[in-house]
Amino acid sequence: MSRLCILLIFLTRFALGQSKVDSLQMELLTAKDDTNKTRLYYRLWQIHRNVDLEKASKIADEGLAHAKKIKWDKGIAAFYTSKAEDFGNSRQLDSAEHYLKEAIKIYERIDFPKGLAGALTNLSAQYGNSSDFIRATEYGFKALYIAQEIRDTSYIVIATSNLSKYFYDHSDFGKAKEYANRAHKLATEADLGEQIGETLTMLAMCAAAEKDTLGSIEMYKKALQIYEEWELPREKASVYANLGVLYSDYAKKIEYSKKARDMFLELDLEKYPVAISNYGNMAVDYFNLVRFDVKDIPPFGTKERLNLAEENLKKCIQLLRETGDAGGLVHFLKLYGELEEYKGNYKGAIDLYKESFTLGDSLYSQEHKNRIARLESEKTIEEKNREIEIQQLELSNAQRTRAALIGGAALLFVIGALLFYQNRMRAKSNEALKALNQQLAEANQIKARFFGILSHDLRSPVASLIHFLQLQREVSDLKNSEHLHGIITDSAENLLETMESVLLWSKSQMDHFVPQKREVQLADLYAYIRKNLTSDRISCDSGNVEQIFTDPDYLQVIMLNLSSNALKAVQKQEDGMVVWDASLEGDEVLLSVKDNGPGMSAEQIETLFSKETIISAKKGLGLPIVRDLAEAIGCRLKVESKIGEGMVVCLYLKQE
Numbered sequence: 001m002s003r004l005c006i007l008l009i010f011l012t013r014f015a016l017g018q019s020k021v022d023s024l025q026m027e028l029l030t031a032k033d034d035t036n037k038t039r040l041y042y043r044l045w046q047i048h049r050n051v052d053l054e055k056a057s058k059i060a061d062e063g064l065a066h067a068k069k070i071k072w073d074k075g076i077a078a079f080y081t082s083k084a085e086d087f088g089n090s091r092q093l094d095s096a097e098h099y100l101k102e103a104i105k106i107y108e109r110i111d112f113p114k115g116l117a118g119a120l121t122n123l124s125a126q127y128g129n130s131s132d133f134i135r136a137t138e139y140g141f142k143a144l145y146i147a148q149e150i151r152d153t154s155y156i157v158i159a160t161s162n163l164s165k166y167f168y169d170h171s172d173f174g175k176a177k178e179y180a181n182r183a184h185k186l187a188t189e190a191d192l193g194e195q196i197g198e199t200l201t202m203l204a205m206c207a208a209a210e211k212d213t214l215g216s217i218e219m220y221k222k223a224l225q226i227y228e229e230w231e232l233p234r235e236k237a238s239v240y241a242n243l244g245v246l247y248s249d250y251a252k253k254i255e256y257s258k259k260a261r262d263m264f265l266e267l268d269l270e271k272y273p274v275a276i277s278n279y280g281n282m283a284v285d286y287f288n289l290v291r292f293d294v295k296d297i298p299p300f301g302t303k304e305r306l307n308l309a310e311e312n313l314k315k316c317i318q319l320l321r322e323t324g325d326a327g328g329l330v331h332f333l334k335l336y337g338e339l340e341e342y343k344g345n346y347k348g349a350i351d352l353y354k355e356s357f358t359l360g361d362s363l364y365s366q367e368h369k370n371r372i373a374r375l376e377s378e379k380t381i382e383e384k385n386r387e388i389e390i391q392q393l394e395l396s397n398a399q400r401t402r403a404a405l406i407g408g409a410a411l412l413f414v415i416g417a418l419l420f421y422q423n424r425m426r427a428k429s430n431e432a433l434k435a436l437n438q439q440l441a442e443a444n445q446i447k448a449r450f451f452g453i454l455s456h457d458l459r460s461p462v463a464s465l466i467h468f469l470q471l472q473r474e475v476s477d478l479k480n481s482e483h484l485h486g487i488i489t490d491s492a493e494n495l496l497e498t499m500e501s502v503l504l505w506s507k508s509q510m511d512h513f514v515p516q517k518r519e520v521q522l523a524d525l526y527a528y529i530r531k532n533l534t535s536d537r538i539s540c541d542s543g544n545v546e547q548i549f550t551d552p553d554y555l556q557v558i559m560l561n562l563s564s565n566a567l568k569a570v571q572k573q574e575d576g577m578v579v580w581d582a583s584l585e586g587d588e589v590l591l592s593v594k595d596n597g598p599g600m601s602a603e604q605i606e607t608l609f610s611k612e613t614i615i616s617a618k619k620g621l622g623l624p625i626v627r628d629l630a631e632a633i634g635c636r637l638k639v640e641s642k643i644g645e646g647m648v649v650c651l652y653l654k655q656e
Contacts, residue, residue, distance in 0.1 A: 021047055038067045038075040045082055053268050057086045074115065077106040081119055084126070091271035091323035093130050100126065117146040117155045121162065128166055129273055131327035136166050153190040157183045157199065164202050168209070169327055177206040197226035197235060201242070208246060217246050234272065237263035241278040250285055250297050257282045273328070276319040280332040283312035287339055309339055330360040515551035515633045517656075522548060522582055528556050529563050529580070537570060538563060538578045545582040548589050549655050554633045558626050562593045562649050565623065569597030569647065588636075589653045596646040605639050 024044050031037040041063030048056040060082040067075030080103035087096035100123040107116035120143035127136035140163045147155035164179035184199035186192075204219035220239050227235040237260045244256035257278055264275035286309035288294070290302050299305055313336045320328045337352035469488060525548075526540040548555070563578060570576025579594045605623075623639075626649075630637050634654060641647035 033066070033070055035070070035072050035075060038063060038070070038072060038078075041066060042075075042078060042082070045079075049082075049085065053086060053089055057083070060086055073106050073110050074112065077103040077112075077115055077119070080106070081122060084122060088122075088126055088129065089269060089272060091129075091319075093126055093324060096126050097123065113146050113150050114152060114155070117143050117150065117152065117159070120146065121155065121159050124159070125162055128162065128169070130324050131169070133166050133170055137163065140166060153186055154192055154195065157187045157190070157192060157195045160186070161195070161199050161202055164206075168202070168205055173206055173209045176209075177203070180206055193226055194230050194232065194235075197223040197230070197232075200226070201235075201239065204242065208242075213246055213248075217243065220246070233263060233267055234269060237267070237269075238274040241274050241281065244278070244285075245281050250289060250294050253285045254282065254297070257285065271319055271323055273323075273325065276316055276323065276325065277328060279312045279316035279319070280328070280335065283309045283316065283332075283339075284335060286312065287335075287342075291342070306339070306343065310336075313339060326359055330356050333359070515554060517549055517551050517633070519547050519549055520552040520555070522546060525552070525556060525559060526580065529559055532560055533563055533567060535567055535578075537567060537576055538580070540580040541582065543582045544584060545589055548591075548653055550635070550653050551633045554629050555635075555653075558629050558635070558651065559591070559593070561623075561626050566593055566595040566597070566647070569595050573597065585652070587655055589655060591651040591653070592648055594646065594648045599641045599643050599645050599647050601641075601643055605641060 021044065024040055024047075028037065028040045028044070031040055041059060045056050045059040045063060048059060060079055064076065064079035064083065067079055080099045084096040084099040084103070087093070087099065100119055103119040104116060104123065107113075107119055120139050124136050124139035124143055127133075127139060140159055144156065144159035144163065147159050160179050160183040164176045164183060167173075167179060168176035180199060180202040184196070184203055187195040187199050200219045200223035204216045204223065207213075207216035207219060220243055224236060224239045227239065240256045240263065241260035244253045244260060247253050247256065260278050261275070261282070264270060264272060264278070269275055286305045289297060290305045290309075299308065313332060316332050317329065317336060320332065333352050333356035337349045337356065340346075340352060341349035522542050522545050526542070529538065529540070559580075563580075566578040570578060573596070575596070577596055581592050581594070583590050627637065630651065636652040636654075638650040638652070639647065640650075
């Protein structure tokens with residue numbers, strides 16, 4: 001049975017709560033006699049509509065009287081619709097129909113399409129509740145047409161959902177599912193919480209009709225979550241009633257049905273369509289306990305079960321007669337006939353069957369189905385005609401403005417092209433300037449490093465060379481002169497090698513540099529160190545490593561710098577030693593140089609490896625040089641040191 005949906009555009013939904021009620025009542029006492037006071041009455045009615053029907057009806061009367069007093073048509077129509085809902089909930093359908101038609105007259109007179117769409121939707125639902133499917137469908141399509149015309153998603157969803165229900169009640173489950181899916185999609189896209197729950201309920205009914213029980217239960221549970229979130233007890237009770245029908249476990253069926261019955265009674269909604277059907281469904285469950293001899297579910301006696309079935313059926317049929325629900329009567333009169341037949345009262349069963357079949361023939365005749373189909377076709381044709389009219393109007397307007405648009409578009413295109421070209425050229429210039437500035441900054445940085453290295457690696461050998469040349473000039477002894485000549489020659493060769501190392505480093509800082517890696521003998525690397533650093537404090541151990549795949553020039557400079565720094569660290573110690581060691585660790589060769597000098601703190605090591613250090617330092621720059629050269633050939637560095645315990649520098653070279 002369709003739920004009556006009140007839709008008024010200027011009224012919003014408020015959360016239920018005593019503090020809110022008190023606040024609104026205080027506002028009402030001091031409010032002026034204007035439209036705002038009418039709105040306050042309506043907000044109070046909204047809060048009470050689902051929890052206290054008697055209070056809600058009283059507030060609706062007061063609000064209607066106030067709206068009439070200030071002669072506000074919209075307010076009068078709004079409270080006509082409110083009173084229609086109250087009468088509908090108490091199943092006084094004639095009164096509900098009267099007030100809705102009065103509201104429709106006002107909305108048509110003041111040309112207020114949103115209010116008209118809402119009133120038509122509610123009138124359609126009232127006819128659906130009384131099983132008048134012809135008029136329910138007729139007014140449902142009228143409401144949908146207006147809602148689509150004003151593009152109000154909420155109205156479209158409710159009207160479409162109601163039409164789905166009418167098709168369902170007429171056993172046209174294909175159409176029912178089509179309209180339910182359409183409504184659910186719109187409600188989900190617009191995030192209309194309460195209406196998402198309503199469309200899920202309709203889809204659950206369609207799934208049940210298609211024998212998809214699990215799918216139906218899943219959709220009902222999703223709807224239940226939404227109703228709990230929105231605090232809608234009537235809708236929650238309806239879901240419990242429907243779950244009671246779906247479950248195959250009779251204990252669960254009866255549990256959910258009783259839960260729904262108690263909630264409807266608490267809400268004073270015994271005549272609500274789902275509440276009435278719930279009595280009939282409970283009767284079916286008790287009857288089936290007897291027919292299928294179900295054990296372990298109370299009551300256990302056959303007589304008690306049949307009495308409960310008859311009691312609930314009588315209650316259901318009584319309420320259906322009072323509310324004029326012919327569709328429900330057809331179904332439950334037939335069921336009552338089956339119960340009487342089972343009990344052996346064949347005369348009573350025949351009378352009930354006759355009444356059910358007679359009512360059903362008039363209600364679900366083929367003529368009725370054809371009329372509903374015609375209504376849908378007329379609505380579709382009307383929509384198509386309107387689309388054609390709109391297209392023709394748009395075409396006419398387009399023809400009148402085409403020439404102006406073409407001229408304006410051409411002018412805008414020229415202006416836009418010029419602006420685009422200017423912006424494009426400006427952007428290219430800016431990008432070029434940024435690139436040049438970046439290159440200049442990098443070049444300045446490399447230059448600063450280069451001069452720092454020259455200061456570090458060339459000062460000492462040049463000073464030594466000058467010193468020996470001065471000694472040679474002062475020494476007259478031939479033998480000593482020849483000795484100094486040899487030293488000077490060695491110093492000059494060392495200076496040349498140092499310059500080559502510096503140039504090698506500077507090359508590594510250039511773009512697109514690729515190291516020239518090859519196999520190199522570890523013994524040759526050790527020999528290079530001994531040749532350039534003639535000291536008996538250096539010890540070299542090859543371990544299990546014979547050769548290394550790397551760029552030999554870079555690695556030589558790295559090892560020479562590390563050896564030189566280590567020798568300087570131990571030169572003041574009598575037992576000072578520098579030890580080179582090699583080993584294989586997985587796919588890497590580990591070269592380590594260890595000294596027993598004074599060591600360094602972690603802060604000192606971090607400073608030496610900082611890129612800023614090489615720019616500002618005046619001495620002690622061997623480790624920054626090693627850092628850059630190692631990075632160029634893909635060598636991983638690790639330094640360990642403690643004050644007073646010496647230093648270990650590890651080189652990890654991946655062997656490809």
